[in-house]
Amino acid sequence: MTAALDRLRTQYDLVVIEGAGAAVEPNLRVGDLVNLPVALYAQSPVLLVGDIDRGGVFAHLLGTLDLLAPDERALVRGFILNKFRGDTNLLTPALTFIAQRTGIPVLGVVPYLRDLHIAEEDSVALDTRRSADALPAIDIAVVRLPHISNFDDFDALALEAGVRVRFIARVEDLAQPDAIILPGTKSTIADLEFLSRSGLAAAIHARAHQGSAIVGLCGGYQMLGTVIRDPRHVESERDEIPGLGLLPVETIFESEKATEQVQARIRADCAFLQAIHGQTIQGYEIHMGHTTSAAPFLQITQRGPDGVSDADGAVDESGHIFGTYLHGIFDNANFRRAWLNSLRPHPTSSQSLADVRAREYDRLGDAVRAAVNMEMLRSLIDG
Numbered sequence: 001m002t003a004a005l006d007r008l009r010t011q012y013d014l015v016v017i018e019g020a021g022a023a024v025e026p027n028l029r030v031g032d033l034v035n036l037p038v039a040l041y042a043q044s045p046v047l048l049v050g051d052i053d054r055g056g057v058f059a060h061l062l063g064t065l066d067l068l069a070p071d072e073r074a075l076v077r078g079f080i081l082n083k084f085r086g087d088t089n090l091l092t093p094a095l096t097f098i099a100q101r102t103g104i105p106v107l108g109v110v111p112y113l114r115d116l117h118i119a120e121e122d123s124v125a126l127d128t129r130r131s132a133d134a135l136p137a138i139d140i141a142v143v144r145l146p147h148i149s150n151f152d153d154f155d156a157l158a159l160e161a162g163v164r165v166r167f168i169a170r171v172e173d174l175a176q177p178d179a180i181i182l183p184g185t186k187s188t189i190a191d192l193e194f195l196s197r198s199g200l201a202a203a204i205h206a207r208a209h210q211g212s213a214i215v216g217l218c219g220g221y222q223m224l225g226t227v228i229r230d231p232r233h234v235e236s237e238r239d240e241i242p243g244l245g246l247l248p249v250e251t252i253f254e255s256e257k258a259t260e261q262v263q264a265r266i267r268a269d270c271a272f273l274q275a276i277h278g279q280t281i282q283g284y285e286i287h288m289g290h291t292t293s294a295a296p297f298l299q300i301t302q303r304g305p306d307g308v309s310d311a312d313g314a315v316d317e318s319g320h321i322f323g324t325y326l327h328g329i330f331d332n333a334n335f336r337r338a339w340l341n342s343l344r345p346h347p348t349s350s351q352s353l354a355d356v357r358a359r360e361y362d363r364l365g366d367a368v369r370a371a372v373n374m375e376m377l378r379s380l381i382d383g
């Protein structure tokens with residue numbers, strides 16, 4: 001961790017260090033690598049940001065300060081309140097109080113921005129995600145695995161008019177979707193066992209035989225295969241576990257994680273892939289293990305700066321079931337349009353999720369710049 005930070009500091013004039021979760025959790029302090037220990041190593045000024053929309057933000061900030069060690073607290077140079085709804089003048093007494101109580105200034109109050117289409121940082125956001133009230137033209141059910149990861153893979157689908165993306169964790173909520181997606185996971189074997197235990201595995205098989213499209217991304221792709229082998233016991237004490245058997249692939253876990261930006265070409269021409277055969281798509285890989293496929297539909301043309309070319313993914317002859325290691329595959333407008341139209345003929349957008357993200361981050365940046373005392377922030381940066 002320190003080597004990575006040192007390397008970044010030699011390459012850039014400014015490095016922003018973002019913590020993960022709360023700044024201090026007494027039960028996690030011993031193994032904490034991502035919060036105040038990083039700031040202590042860097043001797044960086046610290047800003048505490050509180051979510052006022054959830055309530056109790058001033059107690060949270062004061063409680064955090066109280067739990068910090070003296071050398072950690074000495075680094076805290078300012079507070080920022082986030083997601084405030086209403087007139088900021090109403091907060092003046094509280095802002096004055098906390099500044100006087102702690103000797104630490106409040107740099108700003110950032111407003112709550114509605115319908116901000118940026119990537120969520122934590123799966124807790126799925127708890128408040130709403131589904132469309134009207135019955136959509138295309139209904140997509142994403143299985144909310146206990147260890148779900150990379151759930152922003154489906155943001156481009158959710159932005160399409162007439163497409164509903166639902167996150168479900170129970171058989172009772174599955175209904176009759178046009179497509180079921182098994183997403184990425186931090187623990188493939190544990191989540192595969194969850195599918196069996198919850199009855200979702202049997203339900204997915206039933207929907208597949210009824211004609212629903214089934215998609216697996218990364219760990220979900222591994223689950224769709226015939227077997228997952230774990231000879232090094234990376235995830236389990238078992239040497240192997242049977243997969244769902246919906247795709248002709250076998251996976252073996254390895255100790256090193258693959259993390260690469262990827263460019264690929266559509267090599268298969270069955271079903272919906274025929275319309276985009278030979279076209280290029282982009283994505284990224286972040287996974288443990290190697291999967292051998294008897295029916296790959298992608299040819300990796302570039303992996304990282306110097307990566308070799310090889311095949312990826314698998315698809316059945318009907319095109320209803322496919323899997324791939326490529327995260328962000330639906331961000332590609334050509335692939336997204338072809339797949340959605342295979343579910344049901346439907347006018348789809350050609351807008352790029354990258355363009356949407358750029359526009360929304362600009363919107364967020366403008367709001368933060370207007371709400372925060374930038375002169376004070378610059379003085380903290382200049383040290």
